[in-house]
Amino acid sequence: MHTIHQKFEISYSYSVFFTQNIFSPENPVLANFLNTFGAGDFQRKALFVLDEGFVSHYPQLQENINRYFTLGNTSIRLSGPMLVVPGGEAAKNDPALFDEIVRAIDEQGIDRHSLVVAVGGGAVLDLVGYAAAVSHRGIRHIRIPTTVLSQNDSGVGVKNGINYRGKKNFLGTFAPPVAVFNDSTFLKTLDDRDWRGGISEAVKVALIKDEAFFTWIEQNSAALASRDLPTMEKLIHRCAEMHTEHIRSGDPFEFGSSRPLDFGHWAAHKLEYLTDFQVRHGEAVAIGIALDSVYSWKVGGIKEPDLKRILDLFEKLGFRLFNEKLSENDKINLRQGLSEFREHLGGRLTIMLLSAIGRGVEVHEMDDALIAESVDYLEKHYL
Amino acid sequence: MHTIHQKFEISYSYSVFFTQNIFSPENPVLANFLNTFGAGDFQRKALFVLDEGFVSHYPQLQENINRYFTLGNTSIRLSGPMLVVPGGEAAKNDPALFDEIVRAIDEQGIDRHSLVVAVGGGAVLDLVGYAAAVSHRGIRHIRIPTTVLSQNDSGVGVKNGINYRGKKNFLGTFAPPVAVFNDSTFLKTLDDRDWRGGISEAVKVALIKDEAFFTWIEQNSAALASRDLPTMEKLIHRCAEMHTEHIRSGDPFEFGSSRPLDFGHWAAHKLEYLTDFQVRHGEAVAIGIALDSVYSWKVGGIKEPDLKRILDLFEKLGFRLFNEKLSENDKINLRQGLSEFREHLGGRLTIMLLSAIGRGVEVHEMDDALIAESVDYLEKHYL
Numbered sequence: 007m008h009t010i011h012q013k014f015e016i017s018y019s020y021s022v023f024f025t026q027n028i029f030s031p032e033n034p035v036l037a038n039f040l041n042t043f044g045a046g047d048f049q050r051k052a053l054f055v056l057d058e059g060f061v062s063h064y065p066q067l068q069e070n071i072n073r074y075f076t077l078g079n080t081s082i083r084l085s086g087p088m089l090v091v092p093g094g095e096a097a098k099n100d101p102a103l104f105d106e107i108v109r110a111i112d113e114q115g116i117d118r119h120s121l122v123v124a125v126g127g128g129a130v131l132d133l134v135g136y137a138a139a140v141s142h143r144g145i146r147h148i149r150i151p152t153t154v155l156s157q158n159d160s161g162v163g164v165k166n167g168i169n170y171r172g173k174k175n176f177l178g179t180f181a182p183p184v185a186v187f188n189d190s191t192f193l194k195t196l197d198d199r200d201w202r203g204g205i206s207e208a209v210k211v212a213l214i215k216d217e218a219f220f221t222w223i224e225q226n227s228a229a230l231a232s233r234d235l236p237t238m239e240k241l242i243h244r245c246a247e248m249h250t251e252h253i254r255s256g257d258p259f260e261f262g263s264s265r266p267l268d269f270g271h272w273a274a275h276k277l278e279y280l281t282d283f284q285v286r287h288g289e290a291v292a293i294g295i296a297l298d299s300v301y302s303w304k305v306g307g308i309k310e311p312d313l314k315r316i317l318d319l320f321e322k323l324g325f326r327l328f329n330e331k332l333s334e335n336d337k338i339n340l341r342q343g344l345s346e347f348r349e350h351l352g353g354r355l356t357i358m359l360l361s362a363i364g365r366g367v368e369v370h371e372m373d374d375a376l377i378a379e380s381v382d383y384l385e386k387h388y389l
Numbered sequence: 390m391h392t393i394h395q396k397f398e399i400s401y402s403y404s405v406f407f408t409q410n411i412f413s414p415e416n417p418v419l420a421n422f423l424n425t426f427g428a429g430d431f432q433r434k435a436l437f438v439l440d441e442g443f444v445s446h447y448p449q450l451q452e453n454i455n456r457y458f459t460l461g462n463t464s465i466r467l468s469g470p471m472l473v474v475p476g477g478e479a480a481k482n483d484p485a486l487f488d489e490i491v492r493a494i495d496e497q498g499i500d501r502h503s504l505v506v507a508v509g510g511g512a513v514l515d516l517v518g519y520a521a522a523v524s525h526r527g528i529r530h531i532r533i534p535t536t537v538l539s540q541n542d543s544g545v546g547v548k549n550g551i552n553y554r555g556k557k558n559f560l561g562t563f564a565p566p567v568a569v570f571n572d573s574t575f576l577k578t579l580d581d582r583d584w585r586g587g588i589s590e591a592v593k594v595a596l597i598k599d600e601a602f603f604t605w606i607e608q609n610s611a612a613l614a615s616r617d618l619p620t621m622e623k624l625i626h627r628c629a630e631m632h633t634e635h636i637r638s639g640d641p642f643e644f645g646s647s648r649p650l651d652f653g654h655w656a657a658h659k660l661e662y663l664t665d666f667q668v669r670h671g672e673a674v675a676i677g678i679a680l681d682s683v684y685s686w687k688v689g690g691i692k693e694p695d696l697k698r699i700l701d702l703f704e705k706l707g708f709r710l711f712n713e714k715l716s717e718n719d720k721i722n723l724r725q726g727l728s729e730f731r732e733h734l735g736g737r738l739t740i741m742l743l744s745a746i747g748r749g750v751e752v753h754e755m756d757d758a759l760i761a762e763s764v765d766y767l768e769k770h771y772l
Contacts, residue, residue: 007626010545012565012633013402014641022393112554118643140523143550143561144642162393167526171495178526179562182395243390250395258397259527260501 018258022162022186022246024239028150029070037079039185043121051085052148053116055107055134057126059093060152063195067125082121085114095283097129098168098175107137116145121184123148127200128156128287132178135166139181146184152192154204154238155288158245162186164258174275180259188246190239201233202324203288206270208245209319210295211252214269217364219244224315227322269358269366270295272344273332280331292325293332293384300380301372302360312363317387328388332381344372401641405545405569405629407622411533412453420462422568426504434468435531436499438490438517440509442476443535446578450508465504468497478666480512481551481558490520499528504567506531510583511539511670515561518549522564529567535575537587537621538671541628545569547641557658563642571629573622584616585707586671589653591628592702593678597652598635600747602627607698610705652741652749653678655727656715663714675708676715676767683763684755685743695746700770711771715764727755 025035040052054071061067068088075084089110091103107122116122122145124134131149138147151161167178193201205223212220222244223230229237274294277285285293296317303313320327344355361367408418423435437454444450451471458467472493474486490505499505505528507517514532521530534544550561576584588606595603605627606613612620657677660668668676679700686696703710727738744750 007407007622009407010405010626010630010633011402012405012545012637013400014637015398015400016642017396017398019394019396022395024390024392108553108560112556112559136523140519140560140562142559143548143563162395165526170491173495176495176525177491177523179523180526239390243393247393250393254395254397259399 018164018182020182020184020186022188022250024188024190024243026189026191028187028189029067029074031074031077031079034079036074036187039187040080040082040121043082043184048119050082051114051116051120052082052123053085053110053114053121054088054123054125055110055130056088056090057093057124057130057152058090060126060192060195061090064192085116085120086110087114091126091130091133093127093130095129095169095278095287097133101168103133104137104168107134108141111137111141111145116141118142118145121146121148123150125150125152126156127151127153128160131156131161132166132175133168135181135183136168136178139166139179144181147181149183149186151186151188153196153200154193154242155200155207156204157188157190157193158204158242159207159249161188162246162250164253172279174279182258188242190235190242193235193238198233198324199286199289201238202231203286203292205230205241205323206288206292206295206320206325207249208241209316209323210269210291211245211248213295213299213316213360213363214358214366215248215252215364217362219248220315220319220363224319224322227319231322231324269360270298272357273297277329277331280334281329285329285331289325292320293327293329296320296327296384296388297332297377297380298357298359300383301376304376304380305359305373307359307361307367308363312360315363326388328384330389333385401547401565403565403567403569405571405633407571407573407626409572409574411570411572412450412457414457414460414462417462419457419570422570423463423465423504426465426567431502433465434497434499434503435465435506436468436493436497436504437471437506437508438493438513439471439473440476440507440513440535441473443509443575443578444473447575468499468503469493470497474509474513474516476510476513478512478552478661478670480516484551486516487520487551490517491524494520494524494528499524501525501528504529504531506533508533508535509539510534510536511543514539514544515549515558516551518564518566519551519561522549522562527564530564532566532569534569534571536579536583537576537625538583538590539587540571540573540576541587541625542590542632544571545629545633547636555662557662565641571625573618573625576618576621581616581707582669582672584621585614586669586675588613588624588706589671589675589678589703589708590632591624592699592706593652593674594628594631594635596678596682596699596743596746597741597749598631598747600745602631603698603702603746607702607705610702614705614707652743653681655740656680660712660714663717664712668712668714672708675703676710676712679703679710679767679771680715680760680763681740681742683766684759687759687763687766688742688756690750691743691745695743698746709771711767713772716768 023035028036122138124131138145149161151157164180164182167175170176226237270291274290277290299316302308355370356368358366359369406418505521507514521528532544534540547563547565550558553559609620653674657673660673682699685691738753739751741749742752
């Protein structure tokens with residue numbers, strides 16, 4: 007009997023909106039989206055899941071959301087009590103939180119034409135996005151990222167995930183949101199570490215893709231370091247634009263081996279674990295980029311003045327470029343980092359290095375001895 | 390700042406192969422697929438997960454799979470010990486089994502370019518497919534269905550899932566397999582109930598889409614009832630063909646409200662739960678189809694002779710068309726069935742009924758009193 011060949015395409019689209027004071031009754035951006043979202047003559051509902059860390063800096067958040075929905079701006083109603091879940095990486099380590107969200111989806115009757123809305127940092131967006139993606143085989147979700155990191159990088163992308171058995175993002179899916187709302191006023195709630203941390207992802211995309219953007223960040227490093235909001239808005243917009251463009255033009259669900267946006271990330275992921283997430287993601291990425299930049303220089307990818315530009319920029323932005331955990335049993339830990347990375351991606355190892363500022367180059371091997379030398383370099387200059 | 394619009398397509402393709410004695414060393418079908426699957430200069434691995442119920446009828450299965458891989462027919466190697474998990478719906482109720490598979494994926498180093506291969510009935514394929522789909526954000530998986538039901542319906546489709554808090558398939562994803570292998574020799578291991586049960590899904594697609602196929606099933610009902618394998622192979626092939634065609638030409642990941650292939654399924658799902666899965670899926674589907682056919686007749690969708698043809702066919706095939714649980718508190722339970730169905734799909738309720746044999750018609754309401762009368766009809770004729 008003849009073989010049956012199956013083939014089809016699935017089309018995904020979503021918008022990333024930029025706004026301020028999204029839950030102010032006068033702001034129509036969210037309501038306009040909700041009112042035009044989908045069709046049908048039935049009542050749609052929305053379940054909000056909020057990041058506890060964000061709520062603690064914005065205590066009137068629930069009240070404002072309630073007011074936004076009860077003032078009648080939108081045809082969608084709230085499904086029931088909002089959930090508030092702990093933020094930060096710890097949220098992704100606790101299976102009970104996943105369960106809590108799934109249970110609320112069940113109990114509040116969220117179906118495949120209703121919505122789950124996550125408001126918070128990247129970890130909460132990852133957790134909520136995952137819970138939504140696997141409930142009823144895919145509840146639509148909206149992301150309202152509240153940190154620099156999530157507004158310019160993870161929150162505008164298509165991934166979600168939780169940690170499992172000590173492996174970062176071991177469980178997860180590719181599930182695009184139906185919309186992302188970046189509210190820059192939320193960034194005022196950030197502590198200095200999180201404000202700064204998110205900038206490292208912008209430095210990353212600039213380094214591998216856009217020298218002009220890197221130069222712009224250099225020129226604006228003082229404004230960024232002193233928390234100038236309009237400058238940060240521009241940085242986030244450009245970074246989000248490049249991130250979404252990369253997803254669109256590449257391999258959105260990563261069926262291949264390549265994953266160039268993960269420049270600097272193999273060491274960063276390991277460092278987060280080694281420090282029990284005391285070093286936050288953006289901070290770890292800065293160190294990971296510094297490490298891979300030194301490595302790139304050691305293998306002749308970039309010249310010394312370019313390396314200096316990179317390291318100097320991070321210093322001006324206020325990043326630490328070394329952590330003690332990098333040199334404790336460094337070789338063993340760093341090798342494990344590479345092998346975990348290989349396993350998570352699968353197949354041939356593909357690491358992004360630099361051949362110039364603004365130009366990434368993929369390699370498939372890294373030399374353990376040179377990695378160790380790169381760690382030594384950072385230790386010597388930045389301990 | 391301007392809104393960023395994101396849009397991309399993801400392309401999926403897979404083949405459904407038909408074969409006999411798939412793990413016989415002389416059979417090249419699986420090896421040919423594995424050897425041409427993907428590319429790269431690294432070792433790919435496969436983790437096999439086997440259905441305990443199937444293994445009990447095919448005790449040399451593991452040995453045969455080991456021999457198939459060690460004889461060097463394939464460039465892919467086994468990743469480690471095979472898992473054997475309980476089959477049947479119970480497998481989907483036990484979160485520990487999901488965890489066991491995820492743990493094996495982790496411990497045996499299955500990455501995104503390796504494979505998970507599920508061998509078993511629909512429940513095991515659903516469970517394994519789900520575990521694979523969410524591990525590392527999507528491990529590729531192969532399905533080797535061993536029952537009529539999974540070979541002609543669920544196994545060739547794109548869904549997976551497990552039960553949660555008493556809700557069927559509450560957790561799951563849409564994740565197409567990379568290949569499906571239907572081995573008809575496996576069907577010899579089935580007990581009569583499972584042999585028969587799977588035929589109901591073929592009756593379903595025939596009723597809503599293809600009168601000629603319905604007539605063919607009528608003409609071959611004696612051969613099917615007496616377990617003639619070549620006849621069953623033809624039934625499975627046609628049913629799988631129609632099922633994959635329906636997915637391709639419709640809404641593969643069910644973003645809309647419509648779900649016409651679920652003819653007869655709202656009552657079937659409920660009945661499975663009410664009987665603690667003592668009534669198996671295919672058996673429940675036959676009753677569900679009978680119920681919705683009677684209902685279709687009551688609302689003037691089909692004429693009485695057509696209803697008789699449908700009910701007679703099920704009787705000739707050996708199905709029971711009534712279960713006591715249908716009439717215990719029938720109205721309450723059946724109404725709950727409908728509301729759960731609505732919630733799982735989301736949005737507007739869409740139920741498939743019949744306007745003729747071979748022609749389904751979607752409706753958005755069902756009348757509780759007429760549902761009760763339809764139950765009465767089945768009770769009167771088939772208790």
